Amino acid sequence: MIPHPDVFFLPAPGGEQRLCLFHAPRGTPRGRVLYLHPFAEEMNKSRRMAALACRALAEAGHAVLQLDLRGCGDSSADFGDASWADWQADVRLGLAELEARAPGDAPLWLWGLRAGCLLAAADWGRPVNHLFWQPMASGKLALQQFLRLKLAAEMAGGAGKGLMEAMKAELAAGRHVEVAGYRVGAGLAAGLEGARLAPSGTPGRVEWLEVSTREDATLTPASEQAAQAWQDAGWSLRSRIVAGPSFWASAEIELAPALIAATVEALS
Incomplete structure (x- = not known):
């Protein structure tokens, strides 16, 4: 059994704090993953799915860090006071904390959901791979x-x-x-x-996962175009659509177990 995550407040500039949950695997990590949550209420709708996926990844041997961005969840400041630059600074803060808690040469992954994928798509000054859940291209x-x-x-x-x-x-x-x-x-x-969901930084891997209730679902033209741009830039990209609801936007809390299973498989 994987123990409960370590819940702590990470010091941030200006005397602020960011709420974090660190899911440690048993033994040496096979991967290091930073989760970037979606925008506004989609974050709350997705918390259960994110928690289950973090646990599954830890059980599969990955070190996973969840971080509430500035103005979100239990982190410092009001949502209205946060800027995109603040959130970019939080990504750097999270990467540094993840590397400190899980040192070594295991691959770094930025795992974004919806608008969190847009935040992840930047040059972070180090090689990173990307795990995209239902990414927004624009x-x-x-x-x-x-x-x-x-x-x-x-x-x-x-x-x-x-x-x-x-x-x-x-x-x-x-x-x-x-x-x-x-x-x-x-x-x-x-x-x-x-x-924009555009490639940047040193090319690595992209695992692009979406959910749909339709058996014949395919990527939208906008997603196809964005995915092609990553491949053209030298990234190794795989896309897959699995069965599941739009849990980030549902009236009640819903789960997509197939997405969690596909995530563990993709990173393994």
Whole structure:
């Protein structure tokens, strides 16, 4: 049996803290994995799936670190105070902590879910592999989808005309907007909007996993194009679609066991 994860607060700049969970394998790690959670409420919907996958990976011999980004979960600051640059700094902080807790030459993996994949896709100054769960190819589209949550709510009440343009104007002016209970700042919105799932850094491996309830599901054209760009840049990429629900967006907490099994297999 793998023991319960080590839960701790990692010191961050400005006297802040980041909540972390470290899942240690028995023996020498065969891989080192940093999990980057999705955006806003999708993070909460995905917590159970992430916890089960972390445990499964640890049982398979991987050292896994979960980190709540600035303004998220139980980490310091308010969501509205966080910026994309803050979250990039948190990735560097998490990688350094993972390397300190699991030293050696086992491969480093950045495991992103949805918008977490956009955050992972950067040059981190060291060779890393990527595990993508249901990746979003465009940060601009991700931001639009998020803003539409408020648009849908307002339209249900008979309003909403011109709301999307008004929210974008507020963000462009450096002000906050509130969507589905989340106060979003201009620095976070601009960073997300400019993010793309594009290859960067030293080429390594990419394991691209998606879920679908359709037996004949294939990658969308946008995903196919993004995946091809990684391959063209020299990355070894494998994609696979397994059976499962959209657990990050479901009304109730749902699980996708086939995705966890495919993840362990992909990293093994």
